[in-house]
Amino acid sequence: MTADDTAGTDAGQERLRRWRLVLGGDAADGTGHALSGRDAAMDGALTALYGKKEGPSAGRDRTAGLGASAPSVARWLGDIRTYFPSSVVQVMQRDAIERLGLSALLLEPEMLEAVEADVHLVGTLLSLNKAMPETTRETARAVVRKVVEDLEKRLATRTRAALTGALDRSARVSRPRHHDIDWNRTIAANLKHYLPEHGTVVPERLVGYGRASRSMKKEVILCIDQSGSMASSVVYASVFGAVLASMRSISTRLVVFDTAVADLTDRLDDPVDVLFGTQLGGGTDINRALAYCQSQITRPTETVVVLVSDLYEGGIRDEMLKRVAAMKASGVQFVALLALSDEGAPAYDREHAAALAALGAPAFACTPDLFPEVMAAALEKRPLPVPDVG
Numbered sequence: 001m002t003a004d005d006t007a008g009t010d011a012g013q014e015r016l017r018r019w020r021l022v023l024g025g026d027a028a029d030g031t032g033h034a035l036s037g038r039d040a041a042m043d044g045a046l047t048a049l050y051g052k053k054e055g056p057s058a059g060r061d062r063t064a065g066l067g068a069s070a071p072s073v074a075r076w077l078g079d080i081r082t083y084f085p086s087s088v089v090q091v092m093q094r095d096a097i098e099r100l101g102l103s104a105l106l107l108e109p110e111m112l113e114a115v116e117a118d119v120h121l122v123g124t125l126l127s128l129n130k131a132m133p134e135t136t137r138e139t140a141r142a143v144v145r146k147v148v149e150d151l152e153k154r155l156a157t158r159t160r161a162a163l164t165g166a167l168d169r170s171a172r173v174s175r176p177r178h179h180d181i182d183w184n185r186t187i188a189a190n191l192k193h194y195l196p197e198h199g200t201v202v203p204e205r206l207v208g209y210g211r212a213s214r215s216m217k218k219e220v221i222l223c224i225d226q227s228g229s230m231a232s233s234v235v236y237a238s239v240f241g242a243v244l245a246s247m248r249s250i251s252t253r254l255v256v257f258d259t260a261v262a263d264l265t266d267r268l269d270d271p272v273d274v275l276f277g278t279q280l281g282g283g284t285d286i287n288r289a290l291a292y293c294q295s296q297i298t299r300p301t302e303t304v305v306v307l308v309s310d311l312y313e314g315g316i317r318d319e320m321l322k323r324v325a326a327m328k329a330s331g332v333q334f335v336a337l338l339a340l341s342d343e344g345a346p347a348y349d350r351e352h353a354a355a356l357a358a359l360g361a362p363a364f365a366c367t368p369d370l371f372p373e374v375m376a377a378a379l380e381k382r383p384l385p386v387p388d389v390g
Contacts (some may be wrong), residue, residue: 021046042083048076049096077114089116097124107132109139117147119341123231129278145272151368152238152271159243159372166376167218167249216301217251218379220244221293225286225309226256226278232341233308234278236368240340242271244375253296257289258282259314287315290323297301301331304378308337311352311363319350325359333378335365340371362386 014341016033021043035043076096080089093115097103106112106121106128115121125132125140132140158308185207193202222244225232226239234256244252245268253265256278267273285325286309306329313320328334336356345365364386366374377384 007119013265014227038083041079045076045079045083049092049099052179077111077116077189081114081116081136086116088337090118090120091144093118094120103128107136109136112136112139112143115143117143119147119151119232121234122147122235122275123280126231126275126278130279133176141272141276144275146163146237148271148275150241151236152243155239155368155372156243156246159240159375160247162372162376163247163250163379166379204300217249217301218295218298218304219253221250221253221255221288221296221303221305222374223293223305223307223309224254224256225284225289225307226258226280227282227284227310227312228280229310229346230308230339231280231375232278232343233337233339235275236273236340236371237308238271238278240368241274242268253293253301255289255293257285257292259285259288261285261289261292283314284309284312285315286311286313287317287320290320294323294327297327297330297332300327303331304333304335304375306335306337306375306378308340310338310346311336311349311356313349313352317352321355321359328360333381334361335374335384336361337366338363339365340368341365342367358383 011237013033017035017039020033020035021039077093080092084092092132097106103124106115106124112125122144125144129140186203186205187201189205189207190201190203193204194200195202222237222241224234226234238254241252241254244250245254245265252268253263254274256262256264257280259282262277262279264274264277267277286307290305290307293305297305324334336353338348338353348363356363362384366387370385373385
């Protein structure tokens with residue numbers, strides 16, 4: 001046998017191996033390929049989640065058995081973390097929660113210590129918050145804190161840089177003190193006064209930064225829909241709220257709502273406290289939430305209101321739209337986000353989205369990476385960078 005023949009045989013065996021892992025080894029898989037060692041262990045972990053039950057329910061219920069005890073689930077979690085990369089582990093965890101009804105097991109400390117923490121898991125923990133026993137609560141908080149700290153590391157620097165620049169630009173003055181001169185913009189504004197014989201620009205107009213003062217703070221109100229479909233958005237919004245609250249030049253308020261309204265501004269120094277102050281699920285009354293936000297606005301022209309919601313309104317639709325129109329007419333910058341997550345727009349009320357767009361407030365899904373740019377544009381009162389979904 002030549003080297004090419006050997007290589008061809010090896011490639012064929014690898015294809016059979018992969019198909020065998022994909023198809024699951026049922027009698028009809030057609031590969032005839034046996035697994036051993038690590039491959040057999042991987043197959044066992046996949047079968048526990050995606051395999052079919054034997055007996056009358058086969059073909060109808062695709063779930064197998066991770067077992068009912070937290071220790072067996074914890075062992076399974078350990079196995080998948082051994083055999084699969086982190087991104088695959090997170091997908092399998094979500095599938096296990098949905099397909100095998102593992103929500104109750106998330107209340108067990110042993111399982112929480114074994115999971116690969118991500119935004120989706122945090123959303124699940126928050127939805128179970130009220131039912132969580134005290135023995136599990138601290139473990140759950142530790143899981144949530146790890147995710148939150150990772151998100152802050154990823155998002156905080158960019159957010160502060162983008163918004164600080166926006167605030168500086170929105171506070172330009174035409175007669176700055178020497179230390180407040182913005183030399184880049186001053187030169188750009190005076191290029192027509194360039195003297196080639198001297199190789200210099202003679203500025204006739206100085207552009208400078210305004211000195212920030214407490215009375216001139218920009219005000220941001222984050223108004224977050226905490227219905228169950230918005231779980232990831234609640235997590236990201238809480239992290240951004242904490243980042244904004246840490247900036248002295250911005251006064252930040254965080255409001256969450258379902259059919260009731262809760263102001264969590266006093267918890268913004270710790271986004272984990274914010275998250276455990278939410279109550280995912282329930283109905284939606286956007287009008288009531290906006291009424292509360294409207295009552296908190298004291299300087300409309302210096303205020304940005306960010307509504308994060310899928311716009312399924314259980315309250316008074318016409319009143320909701322009138323409030324948005326009134327806020328915009330008073331000078332408020334109003335931003336409507338259908339989601340604040342990496343997953344794109346969820347199902348949303350298209351009629352309400354169109355009505356907001358007609359008021360000059362386009363509703364769109366926003367990724368966490370885009371959010372700083374959206375906020376910077378709102379603070380500078382320039383067009384929002386609405387993603388092109390065409």
